[in-house]
Amino acid sequence: MNFIASLxxxxxRNNSLLCVGLDPDPAKFPExxxxxxxxxxxxxxxxxxxTADLACCFKPQIAYFAAQRAEDQLEALIAxxxxxxxxxxxxxxxxxxxxxxxxxxxxxxIFERYQADAITVNPYMGRDSVDPYLAYPDKGVILLCxxxxxxxxxxxxxxxGGEKLYERVxxxxxxxxxxxxxxxxxxxxxxxxxxxxxxxxxxxxxLLVPGIGAQGGDVEATVHAGCTADGRGLMINSSRAILYAGxxxxxxxxxxxxxxxxxxxxxxxx
Amino acid sequence: MNFIASLxxxxxRNNSLLCVGLDPDPAKFPExxxxxxxxxxxxxxxxxxxTADLACCFKPQIAYFAAQRAEDQLEALIAxxxxxxxxxxxxxxxxxxxxxxxxxxxxxxIFERYQADAITVNPYMGRDSVDPYLAYPDKGVILLCxxxxxxxxxxxxxxxGGEKLYERVxxxxxxxxxxxxxxxxxxxxxxxxxxxxxxxxxxxxxLLVPGIGAQGGDVEATVHAGCTADGRGLMINSSRAILYAGxxxxxxxxxxxxxxxxxxxxxxxx
Numbered sequence: 001m002n003f004i005a006s007l008x009x010x011x012x013r014n015n016s017l018l019c020v021g022l023d024p025d026p027a028k029f030p031e032x033x034x035x036x037x038x039x040x041x042x043x044x045x046x047x048x049x050x051t052a053d054l055a056c057c058f059k060p061q062i063a064y065f066a067a068q069r070a071e072d073q074l075e076a077l078i079a080x081x082x083x084x085x086x087x088x089x090x091x092x093x094x095x096x097x098x099x100x101x102x103x104x105x106x107x108x109x110i111f112e113r114y115q116a117d118a119i120t121v122n123p124y125m126g127r128d129s130v131d132p133y134l135a136y137p138d139k140g141v142i143l144l145c146x147x148x149x150x151x152x153x154x155x156x157x158x159x160x161g162g163e164k165l166y167e168r169v170x171x172x173x174x175x176x177x178x179x180x181x182x183x184x185x186x187x188x189x190x191x192x193x194x195x196x197x198x199x200x201x202x203x204x205x206x207l208l209v210p211g212i213g214a215q216g217g218d219v220e221a222t223v224h225a226g227c228t229a230d231g232r233g234l235m236i237n238s239s240r241a242i243l244y245a246g247x248x249x250x251x252x253x254x255x256x257x258x259x260x261x262x263x264x265x266x267x268x269x270x
Numbered sequence: 271m272n273f274i275a276s277l278x279x280x281x282x283r284n285n286s287l288l289c290v291g292l293d294p295d296p297a298k299f300p301e302x303x304x305x306x307x308x309x310x311x312x313x314x315x316x317x318x319x320x321t322a323d324l325a326c327c328f329k330p331q332i333a334y335f336a337a338q339r340a341e342d343q344l345e346a347l348i349a350x351x352x353x354x355x356x357x358x359x360x361x362x363x364x365x366x367x368x369x370x371x372x373x374x375x376x377x378x379x380i381f382e383r384y385q386a387d388a389i390t391v392n393p394y395m396g397r398d399s400v401d402p403y404l405a406y407p408d409k410g411v412i413l414l415c416x417x418x419x420x421x422x423x424x425x426x427x428x429x430x431g432g433e434k435l436y437e438r439v440x441x442x443x444x445x446x447x448x449x450x451x452x453x454x455x456x457x458x459x460x461x462x463x464x465x466x467x468x469x470x471x472x473x474x475x476x477l478l479v480p481g482i483g484a485q486g487g488d489v490e491a492t493v494h495a496g497c498t499a500d501g502r503g504l505m506i507n508s509s510r511a512i513l514y515a516g517x518x519x520x521x522x523x524x525x526x527x528x529x530x531x532x533x534x535x536x537x538x539x540x
Contacts, residue, residue, distance in 0.1 A: 023371075023372070061368075061375075063366075063368060063372045063376045063379065064372075064375050066341075066376070066379040066383075067375040067382075067383065069383060071339070071341055095367055095368050095392075096333075096365070097367070097392055097394075098331075098333065098365050099417070099418065099419040099480075101293075102331055102333045102334075103333075105331075105333035105334050105336070105337040106336070106337070109333065113337065113339060122367055122392050122394050122395075123394070124392050124393070124394040124414060124417075124426070125392075125414070125417050125419060125422055126417075126420070126422055126423065126424030126425060127420075127421040127424055128419050128420050129417075147394075147396075147399075148369065149369040149370065149396065149398050149399060150396070150398050151395060151396025151397040151398035151399055152395055153396065154393075154396030154397055154442065155393060155396060155435070156394070156396070158430040158431070158435070158438065159431060160428040160429065160435070161428070165425070165428070168425070168428065172424065210369075
């Protein structure tokens, strides 16, 4: 099944718009895991197993694995999720962006080596830097549009002929880059008015929304601004608030509790 | 020595503005290397050893290593270059760009794990996505400005209040982000007029110029447009034309020959 179909099925089956972000920071792991060579895999696997029926997707952030020389654990984690929770797609958050020949290498890394179902991509280098990912017809390609960080406005909020740069990116992706229906966009929860504006531009296209929880975004405003008419259309990401809900051996149970609360809070406003 | 000082010293010592790009593609390796588990390291090491006195810097492209599960070989390669050719700085071409907490992980990956001297960074997410790299005072931070690929114009050429987006990026970096003097910019050789425009905006800031050779950029126009008054200021990258100059066992000698020709062609126009 392709990424978009798989996401649609997970939205319905798990009655959830929650994306569980996997940003493993060994300094925050419980004591028992510290020093174990497979600590990152073990931690993330237990979080995934505890939340898979509450999530519409998982989103490992590759930087956390790469900083720890844990590429093999990332491969094992994605393989585990596919084998154990086959209905929950995996987005590898990598925010790649490079010329075509290099993007082919990244596409091979993300889709063949890691077997991810979707990748996040930076649009700054334009259409041909995105094509190598679109060449994998079953995969999702999630373009940065309006990011949740303070500096997001430095470029994305510039006026380009009567609209903001992020609006132009949304229009370009919706009207040109998404010809095969594989695309989605990243729009931060810290800007609900802009989520609404992007929804207006892109129709039913899925939006990946980081920025609730640790970054302070408002769930009610996000849902009202971003849901499609059928109450779907969003992947609302939470990472740290779920991963580190428990500080001790109860971390997986604590993560499940917060994931459940977050899913239900989101559902209250759909 | 910090990256910018090291680059300045290499410009003078090797009388060279040539950046040797290391984009290892095992399909193009000579027969003898095929199937060797350390083929990527061995190939790149031999290229580096054959060209180190002709280059102002090396630029491994991380995508080529990641697609081949060759992170360990990339670590070994950079360690080899530092040990054997300590005067030639290493730029890790990674084009990263993410929120602050994630950028800290990437900075750790690039500067601590790989011990690179500089990184390429995508500016789309703004200032706070760049700060974690600037926090390493000896390291270089090379922002994408005007890229050499056809789709580069999709966003970078948009008008933002009387100037192009790439000009705004150049101005932002020169006037705000470069307060500690660690920054450089990527400007493609395929657009000499725009190299000249960026040079006008940024003063003496170093420019990394991809796009000669396989991508068709003109060396004479690039040098005339981009050199500073003292005949320096550029890192003109060539990857494929040098790496795959020879198809057989003579690949290192062939790479040296093309690197020498390229350096001398560049110098003719300085």
